[in-house]
Amino acid sequence: MTAFFALATSLLWGLADFGGGLLTRRAPVLTVVVVSQAVAAAVLGVIVAATGGWGEAGPRLWFAFAAGLVGPVAMICFYKALAQGPMGVVSPLATLSVAVPVGVGLCLGERPGLVQAAGIAVAVAGVVLAGGPQRRGAAVRRQTILLTLVAALGFGAVFALIAEASTTVTGLFLALFVQRVTNVAVGGAALYASVRRGGAALPPEGFPWASLPALAFVGLADVAANGTYAIAAQYGPVTVAAVLASLYPVVTALAARGFLSERLHRIQAAGAGLALVGTLLLATG
Numbered sequence: 001m002t003a004f005f006a007l008a009t010s011l012l013w014g015l016a017d018f019g020g021g022l023l024t025r026r027a028p029v030l031t032v033v034v035v036s037q038a039v040a041a042a043v044l045g046v047i048v049a050a051t052g053g054w055g056e057a058g059p060r061l062w063f064a065f066a067a068g069l070v071g072p073v074a075m076i077c078f079y080k081a082l083a084q085g086p087m088g089v090v091s092p093l094a095t096l097s098v099a100v101p102v103g104v105g106l107c108l109g110e111r112p113g114l115v116q117a118a119g120i121a122v123a124v125a126g127v128v129l130a131g132g133p134q135r136r137g138a139a140v141r142r143q144t145i146l147l148t149l150v151a152a153l154g155f156g157a158v159f160a161l162i163a164e165a166s167t168t169v170t171g172l173f174l175a176l177f178v179q180r181v182t183n184v185a186v187g188g189a190a191l192y193a194s195v196r197r198g199g200a201a202l203p204p205e206g207f208p209w210a211s212l213p214a215l216a217f218v219g220l221a222d223v224a225a226n227g228t229y230a231i232a233a234q235y236g237p238v239t240v241a242a243v244l245a246s247l248y249p250v251v252t253a254l255a256a257r258g259f260l261s262e263r264l265h266r267i268q269a270a271g272a273g274l275a276l277v278g279t280l281l282l283a284t285g
Contacts, residue, residue, distance in 0.1 A: 005232035006245045012225035014251020017091055018259075019218045020075075021082025021252075023211060027203050029079045030191040032215065033072060034184055040219035041180035048170075048177050056171035063165035064175035067158045068182020072190065074154025075183075081147040087256035091249035092272040093148045096123055100156025115281050123278025129271030172230050176223065249276055 023032045048054060081090045099120070158179075165175035195201050202208075229245050253272070256262045 001235040002232050005228045005235065007247070009225045009229040009232060009245040010248040011251055012221045012228065013245070013248035014091075015255065016218050016221035016225065017078075017082065017094075017248065017252045018087065018255040019214055019221070020079050021085070021087055021090070022259075023214055023218065024079040024083040026211065027208050028191075028194075028200055029076050029083070030187055030194055031201055032079060032218070033075050034187040034191055035212075035215045036219035036222075037072075037075075037180050037183040037187060038219070039216045040223045041177060041184055043220060044173060044177040044180055044223055048174050051170045051173060053170040053174035053177070056166065056168060056174045060165050060167075060171075061175060061178050063161045064178040065182055067161035067165065067175075068179040069186060070154050070157050070161070071179060072183050072186045074151045074158065076187075076190075077147040077154065078151035081144050081151060084141060084144040084147075085256075086262045086268070087252055087260070089268050089272045090144065090148050091252035092276040093126070093145070094152045094155065095246055095249055095276060096149070096278070097152040097154075097156035097159065099123065100153065100160055119278045119281025121278070122274050122281060126271045126273070126275030126278055129267055129274060169230050169234070172226070176226055180223075246280060 020032060020036065023036075078090075078094055081094075084090075162172070162175055162179065165178075166172040191201055225245075225248075232245065249272075253262075
């Protein structure tokens with residue numbers, strides 16, 4: 001059961017990442033974030049009401065609120081990086097978010113084992129290689145690498161905060177609901193500020209109604225992934241669930257190759273692969 005639900009998490013997260021990056025190429029990133037997260041918040045609200053999650057309210061929800069403040073920044077950076085592409089490089093680099101819990105542990109006095117130390121070294125090497133240099137073709141833009149690393153840091157912070165926001169599955173749904181509502185509020189404020197500065201809230205052709213199902217899918221897939229991951233961690237070792245769930249970049253990369261016909265230079269593929277290997281070493285260490 002752990003393997004089934006963890007692999008389902010990888011599938012859902014990978015497809016959500018691919019869809020979000022693809023939509024950002026057609027609509028402003030802030031609009032994508034606000035609409036997709038609003039759909040997710042609405043569905044989570046129904047789930048919380050149905051499961052009696054309101055009874056889990058308490059001081060721990062401040063962690064969820066903090067995650068909601070950090071999440072939009074990470075998501076915007078990530079979607080921008082995916083829009084600039086290639087997704088086969090961006091998505092594996094974003095899995096470096098697992099380094100954040102390791103850093104928190106170091107600050108609390110923990111020391112990494114040999115496997116974790118190796119994972120850090122391999123991941124850093126992957127970051128360097130994924131950004132070039134290359135003999136042929138243009139290297140991945142430095143801005144894309146920077147945006148991805150900022151997103152990874154933000155995602156890692158969100159994971160750590162959400163972990164502190166609840167101790168039960170129903171509490172997790174409530175925490176995710178609070179996080180999504182905060183995401184929408186922060187993203188909406190950023191969108192309003194962008195429009196006031198002359199930015200576009202919609203594509204030139206108007207609201208992409210044809211893309212509404214895809215926007216809903218991105219938000220709902222993200223919520224569903226959180227749910228399946230929680231179930232996976234309940235049924236078996238968290239380490240096994242974390243490792244299998246961290247394979248979602250493979251789904252994103254395969255989707256990009258299948259639907260967008262992306263081709264990576266060898267050095268980029270090697271860097272992306274090393275980043276993914278480093279992430280798995282960190283998670284299993």
